[in-house]
Amino acid sequence: DSGVTQTPKHLITATGQRVTLRCSPRSGDLSVYWYQQSLDQGLQFLIQYYNGEERAKGNILERFSAQQFPDLHSELNLSSLELGDSALYFCASSQDNEQFFGPGTRLTVL
Amino acid sequence: DQQVKQNSPSLSVQEGRISILNCDYTNSMFDYFLWYKKYPAEGPTFLISISSIKDKNEDGRFTVFLNKSAKHLSLHIVPSQPGDSAVYFCAAVTNNAGNMLTFGGGTRLMVKP
Numbered sequence: 618d619s620g621v622t623q624t625p626k627h628l629i630t631a632t633g634q635r636v637t638l639r640c641s642p643r644s645g646d647l648s649v650y651w652y653q654q655s656l657d658q659g660l661q662f663l664i665q666y667y668n669g670e671e672r673a674k675g676n677i678l679e680r681f682s683a684q685q686f687p688d689l690h691s692e693l694n695l696s697s698l699e700l701g702d703s704a705l706y707f708c709a710s711s712q713d714n715e716q717f718f719g720p721g722t723r724l725t726v727l
Numbered sequence: 728d729q730q731v732k733q734n735s736p737s738l739s740v741q742e743g744r745i746s747i748l749n750c751d752y753t754n755s756m757f758d759y760f761l762w763y764k765k766y767p768a769e770g771p772t773f774l775i776s777i778s779s780i781k782d783k784n785e786d787g788r789f790t791v792f793l794n795k796s797a798k799h800l801s802l803h804i805v806p807s808q809p810g811d812s813a814v815y816f817c818a819a820v821t822n823n824a825g826n827m828l829t830f831g832g833g834t835r836l837m838v839k840p
Binding site for chain 2: 619660711
């Protein structure tokens with residue numbers, strides 16, 4: 618158990634819809650990261666927040682957005698969903714270089 | 728442009744033997760490297776890391792070697808156990824870029840009893 622929690626575990630929705638994925642970091646970790654893993658591919662960095670502020674941005678689509686709240690939990694919002702957005706979405710948190718990952722949310726867009 | 732590459736998508740070894748997983752990178756700004764292990768339906772689990780100022784780091788059965796001049800790192804697992812069967816990802820960090828991890832594509836290790 619990494620101490621990072623993600624909800625929901627699975628999400629099935631239709632094209633064009635909007636979903637919100639939630640992440641609670643390990644206690645004391647200020648940094649939260651979001652990654653996407655599409656089928657049989659490596660993890661792609663999406664975005665990082667540090668203590669409520671956006672710190673770094675990766676290959677995140679304009680249809681996607683994220684935020685980190687004062688209690689340090691984070692949400693990833695995915696809108697106008699397309700079939701290709703079906704993937705595993707992982708959240709990670711860290712205090713330094715080692716990032717600890719949550720169990721992921723599997724998103725299926727039908 | 729893949730900055731971190733794991734050229735072997737899969738590797739099969741016999742229990743008790745050594746597993747060697749390789750990783751190459753192109754960005755000379757990377758200064759910290761990590762290995763993660765991933766089981767199906769779970770998040771990646773941190774295994775071992777190495778700073779660019781070192782060339783070796785050991786933790787039990789796991790040793791990571793870094794060759795900066797070749798931009799190459801490897802993970803050695805000895806002796807390999809069936810429970811080591813998983814997908815292994817190497818990742819690299821540039822500390823002045825928000826600590827984001829750049830992952831390789833992963834190598835599926837199968838340890839046969």
